[in-house]
Amino acid sequence: MAPAQSTVGDVRAVLEEAYPPQLAEPWDAVGLVCGDPDEHVARVLVCVDPVEATVSEAIERGAQLVVAHHPLLLRGVHGVGADTVKGRLVHRMIRAGVALYCAHTNADAADPGVSDALADALGLRVLRPLVPHESARTGLGRIGELPEPEPFGAFVSRVARAVPATEPGVHGAGDRDRPVRSVALAGGAGEGHLADAVAAGVDAYVTADLRHHPASEHIEGSSASGGAVPALVGLTHWASEWPWCEQAAGILRGRLGTVDVHVSRQCTDPWTIRAGTPSIDPEEVATP
Template identity: 55%
Template sequence: MPKLSDVIAALEALWPPAWAEQWDAVGLVCGDPDAEVGRVLFAVDPVREVVDEAIATGADLLVTHHPLYLRGTTTVAATGFKGRVVHTLIRNDIALHVAHTNADRADPGVSDALAEAVGLRVTGPLVPDPADPAGRRGLGRIGELPEPMSLADFARRAAAGLPATATGLRVAGDPGRPVRTVAVCGGSGDSLFDDVRRAGVDVYLTADLRHHPASEAQQAGPPALVDAAHWATEWPWCEQAARRLDEVSERHGWALRTFVSRAVTDPWTAHAQALPLDEPTTSGAPR
């Protein structure tokens, strides 16, 4: 079996830390570089449910997209959930490695996996990385559908391709409008509206859209918007990442076993449908 240091070197070749945003916290969080690695679990969030799954799987390494300590810390005491995660991982000889915005920018990366999940043919990055002479890396992706369809049909296609969450998908735009070109950005994407508009696409699929940016974008005109759960837009990367590490393992003869967590760690757990505005509530307040 390879050492953890060997596997980390492979992960950092796939998603170099230098590609991460300056504010990000990527790389090895805990683990002994000399420890052997035979099983690797990929997940979006380093939360208790995923750590419990890593233990049950017999994983030696947990690779997550989201950092455990994004804003730094002065303690790993087990008095909080993050400290308990670290203690649990160390106690069970499980290392933790993070690939976040460096995986967002990669080719292929998080948005490529999202595009594949909803049936798009990627034509290029939404925001190209100027450091990439090939013009393949960058934030978000622009893609094409196999054939034109209505916005409503595309939303149904996206819902079928992404893992189910309590909140589902929200759509802004005429459900019957025809769409063919789509911009996608895994995770929070309302900071890229100007880039999306310049791309001239029919639809923008992302997550965490806030009221004011979404409202202003709709008032400004196309594209239509499809807003999915943050976790759901990034989960397809876990399967892509596992496949890429499998390829490295096969080349080196490591015989690693990779697993992808199916635990839904989106924080929203239920959805209540609002009443139409003309129906009274039990309190009598106008709707």
């Protein structure tokens, strides 16, 4: 007897066991965005962003379901007209018979979750959450450690090798010779947890979307305190969360043997052009 076909609902059940919706932040929008839970699924595409490029890839691959980390409809909407960017994607997916499921901050807080995937990519042994969840033995971000200490400059290079390449790349703020062993990290926008990383007493903090002034003030504080606060490693939002795609795909493959699961390798980071050189002398910059 041939094995029973899996459905959108079957995939949803596996994902919600791995990434419980109750772990999502109150403002978040997770779950099935469009699609019929009773429809059969033979192929799934996992990605970070549900955008034109990944929807096109899903259709070209013959996928019946896109599993994305970022929500498509995060803010309240009053319609999904095809004359809007997001509405056009919804219409395109429905016409092509492609469902969309999003696991966002529930995947951030789950164990294992987004930050565990990043920690694995970096070769860290995870010790505990950076910000424990109030209602579960998990939380946001992770604190881990390297097998052996290494100079901060080498650690920044480690991060760059571990995540997909983007035009902005990976950058560090701190003394390149400083030994690093204990590390805090948060996949996605982790600036709001910078104080938690400081309180944890780690050697370095890895996250995305760090702004100029908070990073500058943090490093200035490091100088004033003799290097007592973590060095910073910044990378793009997309690159920091992409390792989760392989984690989610592995869970689906392990539970649903009838489903062919692909991870999108397309870079959907919005920054696609890099100009200039980092060593340029500000005195040489032409002024109007």
